[in-house]
Amino acid sequence: MIELRGVTKEYGKRKALDDIDITFQKGKVYGILGPNGSGKSTMMKLIAGLVFPTKGKIYVNNKQVNRYIAEETAYLASEGMLYPGLTVAQMIDFFSSQYKDFSVEKANELLSFLSLDASQKTGKLSKGQQGRLKLLLVLSREAPVILLDEPFLGLDPMVRETIVKGLVSFIDFGEQTVIIATHEITEIEPVLEEAIILSEGKVQNYCQVEELREEKGLSVLQWLKSSYKEGTGR
Amino acid sequence: MTEEFKTSKPIYSQIADRIIQQFVRGEIRPGEKLPSVREMAIQSGVNPNTIQRTYGELERMGVVESRRGQGTFMTEQIEMRNQLRADIQRDIVAAFIENMRGIGLEDREIAYAVEQFLVKREEDK
Structure with missing residues (x-):
């Protein structure tokens, strides 16, 4: 379980997150949606223990978040994360040396599932291969919390689909809590259980994905668009 | 390919509809074993909990039968x-x-339009 209690994060004068209260339940898959600059990445970094709140408290499995929370949170960064000079195999070794919960066996399964070549230098990989390698590194960890910040950014529809299949195949549903911050909703929507819209650092709207269809006849994408229109008064 | 879903209906019931249609068309035979929850989830690109709900709903309707330790038939x-x-x-x-x-x-x-359409098609053969 992940709890944010009265969390505000300021960068200089700008409020990236403004007095947020949210609870993420164990074993569920959440989508964090919202326009650029709405606070999605900040929220992910706060839960991952990479930045700290200006006000308020964050708990992951009842522990207040500090930099050691990385032992329990597997974090896919939207940028960076790979060292261009290392090969895929060396990247896997490095992650394996940093995280106790890293499963080399799972990494090998993911290598073939995602059709990656272990001997290639990460700097020479295509964008799609880099996206798949990042997913491999995160899903090889048996961490209670998985945080994916823009896992689809700049990837073509075929790679996006492979990533969704990778998630469905390798996540331990009901055990691992998964939070996905994204703009690309179409492919991931059938995997999400709940979705949250952020707007200017606040929670603007919340839904349960299947109920949204059942009760309002809306997909998450349609709901996001309509929420955004209401929010801006257009 | 991952399937597309309509927005007007929950995903679990759309997958149930598809299984029923495949059964009626003879693409799934009576007594045939269905893919496991996880396999079906991967094929359809959806959350396994959704498939769990699909199978539960089909079982309630009497369309499928789950056998302990063996799977869904x-x-x-x-x-x-x-x-x-x-x-x-x-x-x-x-x-x-x-x-x-x-x-x-x-x-x-x-009714007349349907009749005419069928007659016309018969003549065109």
């Missing part, structure tokens, strides 16, 4: 297939009639 009852076919037929006809009424046709005219 399509019903062996042929009457069930006939009943499901009748249900689908009624849904298709209802949607058709609604569309035809929507463009202002009387029921008599709708």
